[in-house]
Amino acid sequence: MITVLLSLVLISYGDVGFTLSDEVVVWQLRFPKIIVAFFAGGLLASAGLLLQVFFQNPLAGPDLLGINAGSSLGVALFIMASGFLPESVMTIGQPFMAMIGAMGVFTLLAFLVHKNLSRISLLILGLLIASFTSSFISVLVNMTPSLQVKNFLMWSMGSFQGQTLEELPLFIFLSFVGILLLITLPKKLNQFIIGEQYAKSMGMNVRSFKFSLILICSLLVATVTAFCGPIGFIGIIAPHIARSFLKRSDIRLVMPAVFLIGSALALFTELILIFTSQYSLATNSILGLIGAPVIALYLYKERRML
Template sequence: MWKKHLVSSVLFLVITVVTIGYPHGEDAWFSFFDSSDQNAWNLFVIYRIPEVFIAIISGFALSVCGLLLQTMLNNPLAGPSILGLTSGSHLMVALTIMGSSFLGLEVLDLGITISATIGALVFGLLILLIATRVRSMVSLLLVGMMLGTFVSAITNIILMKADANSVKAFSIWGMGSLQQVSIEQIPLIALLFFFGIMAAFFLTKPLNALVLGEKSAEILGVRVKRTRWSVLLVVSLLTGLVTAFCGPIGFVGLIVPNLVRMYYKTANHGHLLLASGLIGASVMVFCALMIRLFEPVMVLPINSLTALLGAPVVLFLLLKNIRNA
């Protein structure tokens, strides 16, 4: 197993190093090794480091969230974006931005993070309640998609009443971006991320038991309801954090855990959580590199890029589960 972790770690490091060093206006490697060039160094610190940092954080967090949801719901098609958690964060952030603009107040980063977390938590509760009544994986997927459509409709109605500047800012934010984070925001993001990830790793034993089924887990002494609430809180925090600073990012939390399970072939969540995080971070850093490569031609929204990469995988998984049903 350590060899597979080594492969994941090397993949993550190689993609990260290549992305950091890829030329972007200034030679990043030159600015890194020659701090005497103050302008190049400032560009590197102000723009390159926050971009790669948030790519790592978002990929790691969303992949871990997807794994937690898939285990808790016993559904390989579960994910923060598919089940509507990202949409819930989207709606709450929209209400926060529009409400602050209407009242003439300044929106703080912590306020947006809290709003996004509350939105993810509310929709997570809805999914949790629905999952107790709906046993079909396909039905739960359709419910999540309908919730997302419903939230999008409400968001559009809110936008109709907003001023032009707020609509433009929110529309750009809604496309998703890895370039919205400043160097000053890194400590707050790192703190919330560390807290959420550590909480996820503390759930390793209950998650391993849940693989056997809820009844078997209860026999083994696992408090299933308490575990569900813990998972929901962790997923809400991490999803809200990513959505607040990057906008809604889809498919990463769905496809990465499934690919990791196929490759690792283990039910030990200690290994799966770490592998999902590393592979997810690699995927997002790779997306950051792709955005930079296409930048001379067009600006690719991160949400559109992950959808292009992830939609075929989701279709494959959906067809596979329909055939096995």
């Protein structure tokens, strides 16, 4: 178990070491990408884990539930409006709006689930939210001057590479806040796994815990989405990979593994992008090629559950 964890660390760091030594000259270009991929992958994967526990639904993930989309809508509104906004709000505004969007969708979902929504309906609802927001965004795009549209389209491709050294500190700061908040959760998540009622009977304030999950998860998704664009699949597959490797459910073990697997997935995608740089592939297409089969495999294995 520990070796699995360690080897994952090694894989992650192996990637880092490899790219560093290979491209020493351009480390200023590569280094931010590696940092960004490491944190973004980890945060998204952790957000996926939180969502799966929250909804007791192994197919929950920030992309499938439309939380990425909510974030995107926030960012879209911000980028479209950026022509009218003062310079001073530029850096913080994007993550802030992403956070609002993510929280909006999550709160909506949490409220509806309270009304006894089945597992499948939840996912369909997530897809509906995602398609609603993307339609809304394309309407916005058509109504906006071209410079902002170009910025937005670049962002909406989703990439760990769009960051400059100036943006990096804010991203790292938000990532650390996210990680610190994550560290406070394992005990309560463990209690929550066996069901809301049992958690309550063990003295947990379920209402405030759920609220803090919504807040933390939205922060994680928003941080990534604001800086990297909507990134798919990591949030849903990393928890599955972690669980099937560890064969444990204790969040104290699962959470770090999920984080590192998320990081490894993001770094791996980066690595492929570097090797295939002459084709300028998109991050999300690579993740889709890895992610979709993994989910399909899971569905096949667990078909009796759904």
